[in-house]
Amino acid sequence: MANIDELKRLSTQVRRDIVRMVHAVASGHPGGSLGCVEYFVALYKVIMKHDPKNFTMDGKNDDLFFLSNGHISPVFYSVLARTGYFPVDELNTFRKLNSRLQGHPTTHEGLPGVRIASGSLGQGMSVAIGAALAKKLNKDNTIVYTLHGDGELQEGQIWEAAMYAAAYKVDNMICTVDYNGRQIDGDVENVLSLGNLKAKFEAFGWTVLENQKGNDIESVISHLEKAKTFVGKGKPIMILMNTEMGMGIDYMMGTHKWHGSAPNDDQLAKALLQIEETEKDY
Amino acid sequence: MKKYTFTEKKDTRSGFGAGLSELGKSNPNVVALCADLTGSLKMDAFQKEHPDRFFQIGIAEANMMGIAAGLTIGGKIPFTGTFANFSTGRVYDQIRQSIAYSGKNVKICASHAGLTLGEDGATHQILEDIGLMKMLPHMVVINPCDYNQTKAATIAIADYNGPVYLRFGRPTIPNFTPADQKFEIGKAVMLNEGTDVTIIATGHLVWKAIEAGEALATKGISAEIINIHTIKPLDTEAILKSVLKTKCVVTAEEHQMNGGLGDSVAQFLSRNNPTPQEFVAVNDSFGESGTPDELMKKYGLDSADIVNAAEKVMKRK
Numbered sequence: 001m002a003n004i005d006e007l008k009r010l011s012t013q014v015r016r017d018i019v020r021m022v023h024a025v026a027s028g029h030p031g032g033s034l035g036c037v038e039y040f041v042a043l044y045k046v047i048m049k050h051d052p053k054n055f056t057m058d059g060k061n062d063d064l065f066f067l068s069n070g071h072i073s074p075v076f077y078s079v080l081a082r083t084g085y086f087p088v089d090e091l092n093t094f095r096k097l098n099s100r101l102q103g104h105p106t107t108h109e110g111l112p113g114v115r116i117a118s119g120s121l122g123q124g125m126s127v128a129i130g131a132a133l134a135k136k137l138n139k140d141n142t143i144v145y146t147l148h149g150d151g152e153l154q155e156g157q158i159w160e161a162a163m164y165a166a167a168y169k170v171d172n173m174i175c176t177v178d179y180n181g182r183q184i185d186g187d188v189e190n191v192l193s194l195g196n197l198k199a200k201f202e203a204f205g206w207t208v209l210e211n212q213k214g215n216d217i218e219s220v221i222s223h224l225e226k227a228k229t230f231v232g233k234g235k236p237i238m239i240l241m242n243t244e245m246g247m248g249i250d251y252m253m254g255t256h257k258w259h260g261s262a263p264n265d266d267q268l269a270k271a272l273l274q275i276e277e278t279e280k281d282y
Numbered sequence: 283m284k285k286y287t288f289t290e291k292k293d294t295r296s297g298f299g300a301g302l303s304e305l306g307k308s309n310p311n312v313v314a315l316c317a318d319l320t321g322s323l324k325m326d327a328f329q330k331e332h333p334d335r336f337f338q339i340g341i342a343e344a345n346m347m348g349i350a351a352g353l354t355i356g357g358k359i360p361f362t363g364t365f366a367n368f369s370t371g372r373v374y375d376q377i378r379q380s381i382a383y384s385g386k387n388v389k390i391c392a393s394h395a396g397l398t399l400g401e402d403g404a405t406h407q408i409l410e411d412i413g414l415m416k417m418l419p420h421m422v423v424i425n426p427c428d429y430n431q432t433k434a435a436t437i438a439i440a441d442y443n444g445p446v447y448l449r450f451g452r453p454t455i456p457n458f459t460p461a462d463q464k465f466e467i468g469k470a471v472m473l474n475e476g477t478d479v480t481i482i483a484t485g486h487l488v489w490k491a492i493e494a495g496e497a498l499a500t501k502g503i504s505a506e507i508i509n510i511h512t513i514k515p516l517d518t519e520a521i522l523k524s525v526l527k528t529k530c531v532v533t534a535e536e537h538q539m540n541g542g543l544g545d546s547v548a549q550f551l552s553r554n555n556p557t558p559q560e561f562v563a564v565n566d567s568f569g570e571s572g573t574p575d576e577l578m579k580k581y582g583l584d585s586a587d588i589v590n591a592a593e594k595v596m597k598r599k
Contacts, residue, residue: 058357107384115355117384120375126345127380130352130360133337137313138356157376160345167340 007045007217009278010082011037015248016281017078017091019271022262025095028103031258032149033075035180035215035243039147040079042220047228049142052084055112063142064131066116068124069149069178070104071260076113077101082279085113091282122155124148125175129165132173143231146175151183154192159204165236166205174227174237179214180245182256197240207235214243248275283499284474286492288458292429294450294486295393299324300429301436302361302391306332309359309440315350316363317343322452323363323393343368347376347388354386359440362388366395366449367408370415381445382418389439390415391448395425396536397564397581398453398486398574407569413541415447416514422446422467423514425535425543427488429457431511434465442467449485451536453574456489470517476506479592480524480531484510484543487534487562487583494588505592513543518550525557530595534562534588536578558598560591 014037022028044050048063056062067076074094081088086100093099100109104119116127124146132144152158165173177197185191194200201208207230213219223239230237245259246252249271263271305312306328313335314328320338329336339346343364350360362369369392370377381388392411399407416423424439424446426432432450439446459471473488474495483491488509495505506524510517525531531551533544544561551557564581578584 058355060356064355116351116386117379120379123344123348123376123380126348126376127352127355129345130349131355132352133349134353134356134358137334137358140356157344157348160340160342161348164339164342164345164349168337 004218007041010045011041011217012275013277013279014041014075014078014082015275016272016277018074019249019263019268020281021074021078021091021094023268024092026262027095028074028262029071029260030074030262031182031245031252031256032069032072032178032180034247034249034252035245036072036075036147036178037247038215038217038220039176039178039241040075042217042224043145044079044083046221047224048145052113055085057115059115060138061140061142063145064115065145066124066128066131067105067118067147069121069147069152070118073101073103073105076105080113086111088282121149121152122157125158125161125165128173128175129161129170132170135172143228144173146173148175148177149183150177150179150181150188150194151191153177153194153197162201162204162206169234170236171232171234174224174231174239176239176241178243179240180243182245182259184256184259186256201238205235206238207233209239211239211241214241215247250274283495286458288456290457291454292457293452293454294426294429294432295322295452296324297426297429297432298391298393298436298448298450299327301433303327303331305437305440306335311357311359312361312440313337313353313358314361314363315339315346317341317346317368319364323391325363343373344376347373348380350388351380351384351386354388360388361391363391363393365406366392366411367406370411371408374414378418382421386445387443389446389448391436393450394452395449396451396486397569397577397583398451398536400452400574400577401571403571404568409538409564409569410541411449412513412535412537412543413545416541416546420444421514422512424467424512425449425485426511427485427509428455428459430459430461430463431465434463435511438465438467451486453486455486458489468512468515468517470520471509471511472520473509474505474507476504476528478504478528479596480506480508480528481534481588481592482508482510482521482531482543482547483534484513486536490583490585491534491588493585494592497585497589498592503592503596510543513546516546516550521547521550522555525551525555529599530558532560532562532588532591532595536583537563539563539565558595560595562587562591
């Protein structure tokens with residue numbers, strides 16, 4: 001396992017990648033991306049069994065990850081590149097014409113690491129269930145991971161999937177909700193309250209873990225490790241992970257305003273002063 | 283006019299069920315999903331024979347399409363089953379993003395398409411599904427004409443790697459195609475060679491086109507009849523060859539005129555060989571309750587309507 005200092009340094013570089021990517025094309029979603037850096041770094045550097053250099057669509061005997069809230073593609077792309085799925089230099093093609101790094105992730109351009117298109121919300125859990133069922137049919141004991149936005153849980157398909165996963169004991173799947181409390185129009189609580197999310201998933205028949213410290217890499221790792229101990233126990237597994245949207249950039253925190261807007265030149269300069277270049281910028 | 287006979291009337295959905303059951307035995311990667319319509323889709327045999335490869339999803343079609351997409355990751359070939367209405371319009375975005383754009387090898391199998399669903403009425407009688415599905419890039423759209431052809435199509439699409447929409451229906455209709463006829467995706471079937479008018483039909487309208495051809499023959503009109511079971515990709519070569527000879531065409535389908543087979547034929551001919559065309563299709567209308575026969579008459583999809591369209595289009599040459 002990589003040591004914690006190394007993971008923190010990588011997280012800092014990923015944050016630089018995120019703000020530089022969205023700044024370069026004056027579009028994209030930095031807020032949620034910044035909030036999920038520790039989750040992605042933990043998943044790809046510590047938790048998952050995977051083989052970046054030999055990516056296959058089927059991923060037999062590899063753990064799989066599905067990003068359901070596809071708009072946080074910057075953090076996904078940065079971590080995929082920095083764990084060896086594709087050249088780090090390719091991050092500079094994000095959202096540009098003829099790029100494999102589309103605004104929202106897609107299999108269409110053949111980018112290694114991506115197994116489903118996402119962006120239209122609410123579909124990732126269903127896809128993950130299908131992949132988890134295929135693993136069971138194939139006697140493949142690896143695990144399927146997903147990440148969802150909290151606002152995304154307003155989509156009805158999520159609850160169809162949640163009901164199915166419990167009823168049919170899809171217990172080789174670990175879902176995580178990025179519980180940052182914010183969506184485009186404002187606070188989730190005011191747009192459409194999710195109510196008691198833990199009680200809802202428990203009532204649906206899930207094992208639910210809560211992680212209050214979703215931006216603490218050690219906490220993210222320990223919760224994912226704990227979630228793994230529930231694999232094969234007959235219930236789907238959910239981690240409700242509290243994060244801070246915009247984490248790491250002072251002016252992007254405490255607001256929903258950076259959900260889907262990019263910093264200008266001055267704002268980028270301010271941001272980069274707060275996050276050290278720990279690996280080489282692309 | 284070539285003589286077509288049949289020994290029994292059968293429903294195309296049963297052809298699907300029989301084909302799926304055969305696939306279950308021959309291809310271990312084939313899995314099936316159903317949204318609480320196992321009996322209606324005739325998927326019971328597969329369910330009984332391969333319970334480990336059958337997934338009862340419940341009344342949750344959006345989830346079904348997503349799970350089907352996921353099952354392809356790991357090498358499975360999922361066949362989803364529900365009514366055509368719930369296979370398309372209800373889940374269009376799920377199909378578009380998770381299946382079509384993602385290039386997943388899912389077979390979307392849709393029963394009870396069109397007016398011939400009958401008494402349940404317009405809520406269930408989708409007449410827009412061909413249009414919805416053919417607009418999706420790279421989606422294959424198939425609408426076979428009888429039991430045997432539906433069975434053959436079901437088996438054939440398992441060997442094609444990519445998303446397919448397979449449309450069939452509820453009523454019993456003449457089962458006339460040979461049981462051993464090979465099904466080739468995108469390859470039209472010539473039913474009768476003729477010289478005066480081309481009739482291009484799909485699905486339940488194919489038998490009506492044969493009846494129309496017989497009626498036209500008694501009037502001394504020689505109709506060339508083509509069964510287009512695959513609407514996309516369209517067998518443009520067969521269509522062009524025929525209209526170069528007959529100089530006019532009638533298209534016939536149990537679907538809206540907007541977005542259907544006729545649209546595809548017209549688009550191709552207008553660019554390559556402008557040809558007078560008449561459309562036997564539903565004209566910007568919802569259906570209603572009634573028996574299948576009553577509905578086909580009321581909405582202008584009967585063999586008499588094909589005869590009238592043929593006589594009309596011949597005058598436009």
